Amino acid sequence: xxxxxxxxxxxxxxxxxxxxxxxxxxxxxxxxxxxxxxxxxxxxxxxxxxxxxxxxxxxxxxxxxxxxxxxxxxxxxxxxxxxxxxxxxxxxxxxxxxxxxxxxxxxxxxxxxxxxxxxxxxxxxxxxxxxxxxxxxxxxxxxxxxxxxxxxxxxxxxxxxxxxxxxxxxxxxxxxxxxxxxxxxxxxxxxxxxxxxxxxxxxxxxxxxxxxxxxxxxxxxxxxxxxxxxxxxxxxxxxxxxxxxxxxxxxxxxxxxxxxxxxxxxxxxxxxxxxxxx
Amino acid sequence: xxxxxxxxxxxxxxxxxxxxxxxxxxxxxxxxxxxxxxxxxxxxxxxxxxxxxxxxxxxxxxxxxxxxxxxxxxxxxxxxxxxxxxxxxxxxxxxxxxxxxxxxxxxxxxxxxxxxxxxxxxxxxxxxxxxxxxxxxxxxxxxxxxxxxxxxxxxxxxxxxxxxxxxxxxxxxxxxxxxxxxxxxxxxxxxxxxxxxxxxxxxxxxxxxxxxxxxxxxxxxxxxxxxxxxxxxxxxxxxxxxxxxxxxxxxxxxxxxxxxxxxxxxxxxxxxxxxxxx
Numbered sequence: 002x003x004x005x006x007x008x009x010x011x012x013x014x015x016x017x018x019x020x021x022x023x024x025x026x027x028x029x030x031x032x033x034x035x036x037x038x039x040x041x042x043x044x045x046x047x048x049x050x051x052x053x054x055x056x057x058x059x060x061x062x063x064x065x066x067x068x069x070x071x072x073x074x075x076x077x078x079x080x081x082x083x084x085x086x087x088x089x090x091x092x093x094x095x096x097x098x099x100x101x102x103x104x105x106x107x108x109x110x111x112x113x114x115x116x117x118x119x120x121x122x123x124x125x126x127x128x129x130x131x132x133x134x135x136x137x138x139x140x141x142x143x144x145x146x147x148x149x150x151x152x153x154x155x156x157x158x159x160x161x162x163x164x165x166x167x168x169x170x171x172x173x174x175x176x177x178x179x180x181x182x183x184x185x186x187x188x189x190x191x192x193x194x195x196x197x198x199x200x201x202x203x204x205x206x207x208x209x210x211x212x213x214x215x216x217x218x219x220x221x222x223x224x225x226x227x228x229x230x231x232x233x234x235x236x237x238x239x240x241x242x243x244x245x246x247x248x249x250x251x252x253x254x255x256x257x258x259x260x261x262x263x264x265x266x267x268x269x270x271x272x273x274x275x276x277x278x279x
Numbered sequence: 280x281x282x283x284x285x286x287x288x289x290x291x292x293x294x295x296x297x298x299x300x301x302x303x304x305x306x307x308x309x310x311x312x313x314x315x316x317x318x319x320x321x322x323x324x325x326x327x328x329x330x331x332x333x334x335x336x337x338x339x340x341x342x343x344x345x346x347x348x349x350x351x352x353x354x355x356x357x358x359x360x361x362x363x364x365x366x367x368x369x370x371x372x373x374x375x376x377x378x379x380x381x382x383x384x385x386x387x388x389x390x391x392x393x394x395x396x397x398x399x400x401x402x403x404x405x406x407x408x409x410x411x412x413x414x415x416x417x418x419x420x421x422x423x424x425x426x427x428x429x430x431x432x433x434x435x436x437x438x439x440x441x442x443x444x445x446x447x448x449x450x451x452x453x454x455x456x457x458x459x460x461x462x463x464x465x466x467x468x469x470x471x472x473x474x475x476x477x478x479x480x481x482x483x484x485x486x487x488x489x490x491x492x493x494x495x496x497x498x499x500x501x502x503x504x505x506x507x508x509x510x511x512x513x514x515x516x517x518x519x520x521x522x523x524x525x526x527x528x529x530x531x532x533x534x535x536x537x538x539x540x541x542x543x544x545x546x547x548x549x550x551x552x553x554x555x556x557x
Contacts, residue, residue, distance in 0.1 A: 056510070057510070058510050058515040058516065059510065059512070060342075060510070061342055061508075061509055061510050064338075064339055082515075170512075170513075172512075172513050172514075172515050174515050174516075176516075208497070208500055208501065208502040208503070209496075209497035209500070209503075211493065211503065211506065212490070212493040212494060212496070212497035212503075213497075215489065215490040215493060216490060218487075218490070219486070219487035219490035219491075222486055222487070223486065224486040225486070225487075225489065225490075226516065227508070227516075227518070228489065228506075228508055229508060230339075230505070230506055230507060230508075231339055232334070232335070232336050232337065232338070232339050234337070234448075234450075235448075235450055236450075237336040237360075237450050237452050238336065238452075238454075238504065238505075240505070
């Protein structure tokens with residue numbers, strides 16, 4: 002039986018590109034309306050895995066998903082980086098000179114500001130989803146409109162790419178996580194693979210508390226690649242910290258670091274251990 | 280002449296409540312459509328000061344404003360915490376039983392989910408602004424609609440509060456900053472006042488870099504109250520860090536800590552020094 006992988010958005014979304022990169026081309030992508038639905042689909046067993054965006058190099062972290070990682074008991078099993086390439090897409094036969102309306106998700110419209118400013122004859126119309134805007138112009142066969150979305154979206158809905166890569170900044174990457182139910186399998190350390198481990202913790206409310214927590218990694222020369230703070234519900238002005246570091250949970254050094262962190266932190270949970278992307 | 284203070288939103292927004300708390304009741308509030316307009320109004324000299332939200336205890340940081348703090352050369356001169364109380368507001372004479380539509384900003388609708396679920400006869404309609412939704416129902420004299428907004432908004436537009444405090448979670452506070460042009464004045468340290476200093480820095484791309492930066496504060500027993508990471512433009516997977524600590528820039532200990540931080544960080548900028556709220 003084919004593996005099912007849920008993601009947020011319509012078929013052709015950048016999350017679907019990530020889903021195939023992480024779960025293979027044969028996996029069946031299952032689109033869902035919200036990130037919460039995506040998490041629930043794996044918890045309930047409806048889908049085998051989920052793919053979620055966690056941060057973008059221009060916009061920063063996707064905080065809803067950090068919050069969901071804490072709320073739902075799923076394990077991070079993989080990560081990948083997808084370069085976000087935005088294309089101007091229209092129905093077959095429609096020429097760029099005929100375009101007067103451009104539909105896309107507000108973030109995508111914002112990331113193509115230079116192109117849009119150079120084309121003031123086109124009205125920018127915010128839409129709920131990038132791939133969904135391609136689906137819509139194709140379903141309605143709009144002859145004066147275009148969408149901004151991935152090349153995968155153009156392919157899936159049979160639309161044509163009028164202009165490739167119209168985004169302002171090419172250093173536009175999104176990091177995605179592959180999630181599965183915990184305990185299902187444990188990544189065994191392979192000497193030729195570089196791993197990352199992700200944790201979430203809270204600190205004691207005393208000066209230097211975060212510094213002590215980071216010492217667990219710094220004093221062992223473990224490379225921390227990301228730290229993200231989120232408000233702690235019910236405790237105004239206290240925070241949760243999400244931290245990623247290079248290392249496998251079964252490495253003796255990582256084990257010692259996690260034991261040390263558990264000692265100085267207030268709460269600690271390992272969210273997953275997975276091969277590092279790139 | 281009265282002091283003008285710009286803020287994002289319509290008259291009656293929570294930012295206006297914060298503006299009076301920070302600049303006094305006599306200050307003239309100047310509403311602006313976007314956060315960028317707010318920053319530009321002070322840089323250009325059009326307004327004397329600005330008030331911006333920087334973080335909320337339920338939703339976390341307002342990242343656009345962190346990015347603007349770096350982009351625009353303004354100084355943080357004050358902070359305040361405003362408890363976010365959402366009220367059900369309608370035109371005078373309209374009874375709660377007549378309400379079929381409820382307008383507000385999506386975040387406010389989301390923060391009153393329990394109330395809205397208990398009233399399924401009311402359609403939730405996302406609007407661009409909380410106070411703006413009160414303004415709109417009053418202008419159109421809607422008799423089957425209500426808005427969710429601050430009590431200040433009800434007062435300003437002459438509307439009536441049907442139900443007070445309908446938010447799900449009372450631990451809902453927003454922290455606001457008062458901004459002015461730099462160099463205008465320097466807060467002199469008052470022994471009876473507790474100060475905070477806000478900085479932004481980047482770290483060298485080596486293991487333990489952030490730990491070394493935090494050591495500047497931890498080794499001097501300076502209390503760090505907040506750390507926030509943001510992506511560094513043009514350098515994928517590298518970050519800017521925004522940090523707040525208790526201390527006045529003129530205290531010898533804080534001075535030493537900032538000198539130490541400048542030594543181990545790649546870039547460092549002091550964003551401001553101001554009396555700590557509460």
